[in-house]
Amino acid sequence: MDKSLFASMPSLTPTLGFASMIGLGLFSLALSYAVKLLLVRNTHDFIIADRRVGFGFGVASVISVWTWAMAVMMSSAMTFQWGLSGLFWFVVPNGLAVMAMIPFARVLRKNMPEGYTISEFIQYRFSKSKVATGIVTLTMIFGIVLEILINLKGTSLVVSTVFGIDWRVATVVGIVCVLTYSYFGGLWTSVMTGTLNTLMITVPAAIVVAAVFATVPGGADAVFGAVNTAGPEYLSVLRPEAAAGFGITLAFGLLAATVSDQTFWQKVWAIKSRDVGRTFLWAGALFYPIPICLGMLGLVGIAYGLTPADFGGDIAAVGPYIVSHIGLPLTLVLLYVLVILAACYSTIDGASSALSSIVAVDIVKRYFPSVSERLLFPITKISVLLGGLVATIIVLSGVDFTTLVLTTYALKTSILLPLVFAILWPRTNTLGFVGGIVASIAIGMPIYEWVGELAGTLSIVAIGGLTVVVFGMLGGKDFDVTSLRRVRDEIASPVPSAE
Amino acid sequence: MYTLIVVLGIAAALLFLAGFSRGLRNAVLEYRRGKPEPTEVPDYNYVGVAAVSVVLSAGFIALAGVAPMWIYAGPLLVLGTAAGIGIAFFVERPSV
Numbered sequence: 001m002d003k004s005l006f007a008s009m010p011s012l013t014p015t016l017g018f019a020s021m022i023g024l025g026l027f028s029l030a031l032s033y034a035v036k037l038l039l040v041r042n043t044h045d046f047i048i049a050d051r052r053v054g055f056g057f058g059v060a061s062v063i064s065v066w067t068w069a070m071a072v073m074m075s076s077a078m079t080f081q082w083g084l085s086g087l088f089w090f091v092v093p094n095g096l097a098v099m100a101m102i103p104f105a106r107v108l109r110k111n112m113p114e115g116y117t118i119s120e121f122i123q124y125r126f127s128k129s130k131v132a133t134g135i136v137t138l139t140m141i142f143g144i145v146l147e148i149l150i151n152l153k154g155t156s157l158v159v160s161t162v163f164g165i166d167w168r169v170a171t172v173v174g175i176v177c178v179l180t181y182s183y184f185g186g187l188w189t190s191v192m193t194g195t196l197n198t199l200m201i202t203v204p205a206a207i208v209v210a211a212v213f214a215t216v217p218g219g220a221d222a223v224f225g226a227v228n229t230a231g232p233e234y235l236s237v238l239r240p241e242a243a244a245g246f247g248i249t250l251a252f253g254l255l256a257a258t259v260s261d262q263t264f265w266q267k268v269w270a271i272k273s274r275d276v277g278r279t280f281l282w283a284g285a286l287f288y289p290i291p292i293c294l295g296m297l298g299l300v301g302i303a304y305g306l307t308p309a310d311f312g313g314d315i316a317a318v319g320p321y322i323v324s325h326i327g328l329p330l331t332l333v334l335l336y337v338l339v340i341l342a343a344c345y346s347t348i349d350g351a352s353s354a355l356s357s358i359v360a361v362d363i364v365k366r367y368f369p370s371v372s373e374r375l376l377f378p379i380t381k382i383s384v385l386l387g388g389l390v391a392t393i394i395v396l397s398g399v400d401f402t403t404l405v406l407t408t409y410a411l412k413t414s415i416l417l418p419l420v421f422a423i424l425w426p427r428t429n430t431l432g433f434v435g436g437i438v439a440s441i442a443i444g445m446p447i448y449e450w451v452g453e454l455a456g457t458l459s460i461v462a463i464g465g466l467t468v469v470v471f472g473m474l475g476g477k478d479f480d481v482t483s484l485r486r487v488r489d490e491i492a493s494p495v496p497s498a499e
Numbered sequence: 500m501y502t503l504i505v506v507l508g509i510a511a512a513l514l515f516l517a518g519f520s521r522g523l524r525n526a527v528l529e530y531r532r533g534k535p536e537p538t539e540v541p542d543y544n545y546v547g548v549a550a551v552s553v554v555l556s557a558g559f560i561a562l563a564g565v566a567p568m569w570i571y572a573g574p575l576l577v578l579g580t581a582a583g584i585g586i587a588f589f590v591e592r593p594s595v
Contacts (some may be wrong), residue, residue, distance in 0.1 A: 038527050051536055053530050056522040056588030063580070084564045092557050099549040110540040192523070195584070199515050202581040203508045206574035207501075213570065214501040224567035235564030238555070275591065281545045284550035286583045289576035292559060296573045299563075487571050 001216075001226045003304040006325040012333065017163025018173065020334060024200075025177025028349075032181035032189040039188045043377045044491050046186030047357040048116055049270045055279060057191045058271040061338040062283035064194030065263050065350030066098055067201055067227040068147070069343040070154040075291035076319030079298025080306070082242040083227070083234030087295040088094055089247030091288060097254040099284035102277050104259060105268040105421050108274045112484040116361040116491065118258050118265040118419070123366075124487050125422055125479065135437055136419075137362045139411040140354070141387075146408045147263070147351040148175075148391040154316070156395070161317060162324050162337060171395050175346065179388045182349040183381060187270055190346075190353040197342035204335040205293050208323060211332050214299060226303035234302050234313060249453045252461055256412040257313070259419060263354040294339075299321050352384045359383035365490050376491070389435040410448075414440040417465035425468075426478040431473030440464035504574050509582040518588030525593040536594060 007390055040046055053061070071094070078086035108121060121138040126132040155174055160167040182189060185315040189199050214219050258264050271279050297319045308314065312323035323336040325434040364371055371379075421428040440463040448456020559576065562569040 039530050050530065052526065052594075054522055054525060054588075055591035056584060057520055057526070059587045060584045063584070084560055086555060088560050091560060092553060096549075096553055099545070099552070102545055102549070106540050106542075106544070113538045188526075195519060195522075198584060199512060199519075202577050203512050203515075206504050206577045207508050209500045210504040210571065210574045218566040219500075220570040224570065237561045237564065255586055272536055273538050276540060277543055277545055278541075281549055281552075282583065282587060284549065286580045288552065288556035289573065289580045292556065293573035293577040295560075296563065297568065305502050356572070439582060440516070 001222065001304045003306060003310070005327065006304070006306075006310070006321075008325060009330065009333065011330050012163050012324065014163050015158050016334065017165045017170070017337075020337050020341060021159065021170070021173050021177055022189075024338065024345060025181060028177075028189075028193045028345065029181040029184075031036075031177065031193055032184040035185040035188045035192050040185050041402075042373060043360055043380050043488075045188065046377065046380055047353070047360050047491070048266070049187045051270055051272065053191055053267070053271045055272070055275040055282075057195055058267065058275055058279035059282045059286065060195035060198045061191040061350070062267060062279060063287050063290075064198045064201070064343075064346035065190075066094075066258075066283070066287055067198070067343045068154075068347050069151045069158070069340050070316065071291060072201070072205075072340055072343045073154065073158070073316045073319050074320075075295040075302070076297040077315040079295040080244075080301040080318045081298075081315055082239060082245070083231070083302065084237045085233075085239035085242035086246075087292070087298065088237040089242050089250060090256070091291045091295065093251035093254045094291060095284040095288040097258045097284075098280055098287055100255055101258050101264055101268070101280045104420065105232070105276050107423055107481075109268055109273050111481050112487055113273065114487055114489040115269045115484075116266070117262055118260075119262070119358065119362045120487075120490065122422065122433075124484055126433060129430045129434070131434050132430055133362070135411075137358060137436065139408075139415050142359055142408040143257075143261055143412055144263070144351045144355045144358075144387050145394075147261075148282070148348050148387050149346045149394055151347045152388075153395050155340060157314075157317070158320050158337070158340050161312070162320060162333070168396055171392060172339075175348070175388045175392045178345050178348045179352065179385050182352045182384050182388075185435050186356060186381070186384065187266065187353045190349045190394060191270075194346040194350060197346035200342035201339050203288060204339050205290065207345055208328070208332050208336045208339070209293050209296055211328055212297060212322060212326055215326050215328060218298060218305075222485065223299055223303040227299050230302050231434060234299075244454060246453075249457045252413060252416070252457050253409065256416040260412040260415045261354075262358055263350050266354045266357050269310065294319060295398055300326075322375045325384075325390055348388065352387050355387045356380050356383045359386070361490050409438075410441050410445050410460070413460045414444065414464050416467060417461055418468050421465065421468045421472070425472065426481060427472035428468055428479070429471055429475060429477075431475070432468040435471060436464040436467035439467050500571050504571075504578070507578050508574070508581075511578040511585070514585035515581045516585075518585035522591070525591075529594050534594060546550040
């Protein structure tokens with residue numbers, strides 16, 4: 001197949017790029033302001049939506065925060081690099097990671113119905129241990145900053161590539177758009193805008209991918225044939241090198257990304273209790289088609305024999321490059337940009353909302369328990385902006401954020417099994433929990449650095465889990481999980497005042 | 500196929516938006532009424548259904564390597580996601 005078909009579109013001007021970013025931001029702002037007027041009157045509403053998020057909003061908002069801008073692009077990139085094996089290993093653990101939340105969500109929602117954050121659970125689970133609580137709080141904050149940072153970076157790259165906007169300007173415009181509307185309504189805003197963003201991700205993705213195949217002379221048949229000619233292994237899901245190359249590491253990373261992420265725990269305590277389990281089931285199952293659909297763009301890249309050099313060297317750009325260069329009408333290219341912007345905005349506002357719950361419950365209320373609602377509410381609202389500001393400064397500074405990525409990875413992966421045991425195994429004790437995290441980082445990260453990702457990841461997970469089990473068997477006494485039911489609501493909802 | 504996907508996309512979007520408006524209306528009504536939410540958590544673990552969805556997703560990816568027509572399964576399934584969310588709003592039991 002002749003790749004001279006690919007050509008840049010002069011009609012993709014910076015003005016269109018700004019209009020897309022700001023237009024989506026203004027639409028979300030209008031919705032957010034309405035949400036604020038209708039549903040948000042105090043800190044309790046702002047950070048936990050009065051625990052009244054229904055099934056539909058729950059499913060859509062979980063999908064929206066899990067659909068990162070980078071995930072939209074990486075599904076095509078992994079297919080481009082490894083063929084269908086790459087898509088298989090990218091997709092299967094992704095949905096599974098969401099559904100893996102079900103048992104933990106059910107246990108904690110049932111036994112600690114008035115909770116807000118996972119760090120708060122750790123506080124009561126381990127007799128108010130400052131070390132255990134501090135590690136978990138720090139992990140959650142690092143994770144949130146990284147979520148925002150990666151989505152911001154990915155989106156600014158796409159917008160700058162497609163529309164020729166300076167990436168620094170794209171970064172600032174993007175974050176200002178998200179934070180402006182996130183500020184108003186907190187979790188309710190995140191849930192509502194995230195739900196609509198899921199619509200903007202799904203239907204446009206289907207139309208754009210179908211349009212790409214319709215544009216290729218010979219359609220799907222020609223692409224299939226060309227991929228088969230390029231190498232039949234690209235059409236197989238059984239390439240072991242894809243599993244060893246990134247699949248197994250990614251699977252553990254994704255599990256850690258949900259179970260060790262306050263963005264998901266905030267929803268566990270905000271969704272109506274009767275819907276918690278099935279929300280994560282539906283969200284995981286309904287998430288699957290998104291990367292499957294967008295991954296098919298990677299086959300087009302293989303069929304045309306594209307190389308990373310064709311689109312700037314970064315394989316994450318293969319999807320945006322195909323869509324913006326294959327000759328689609330301008331409207332469809334803009335729809336694809338909308339998919340990426342919607343994914344970016346919904347993940348950042350979800351992360352910002354999660355950060356506000358950490359600031360309110362794990363920092364302000366924990367260290368200043370007598371703080372008044374009059375002071376807590378504005379502090380909580382302003383905290384929505386913090387993660388975005390920090391992430392923006394890091395992105396704009398141009399520093400290599402590998403250290404932040406590695407630190408967050410180490411914390412999240414090392415915390416995975418200790419946290420799972422803390423929720424499910426009553427004999428887990430403070431020493432085992434903290435020791436497991438420290439030992440897995442101290443021993444596992446050097447293995448990760450010197451031996452490789454796969455060996456390092458397996459070591460971190462195994463050491464963390466084994467340490468918890470050993471300490472639990474040696475000195476643990478059973479924790480009375482029902483004692484969590486006595487945990488009072490840290491930020492009880494005052495009676496709404498009439499406006 | 501492209502035309503079919505556009506038509507189904509519009510239908511899925513309409514179902515989604517109908518569900519969204521229902522969900523929004525219920526959320527506002529519940530908030531205004533202020534009735535405490537029940538705290539029971541159903542005992543279902545959903546393992547079977549979760550396993551089926553994992554196997555199905557893996558199966559659809561594998562099928563895209565068997566015959567060209569399965570490449571279109573992705574776009575069709577993602578419309579199912581939009582429609583599924585719309586349906587989720589209708590199967591939920593409002594507390595009002």
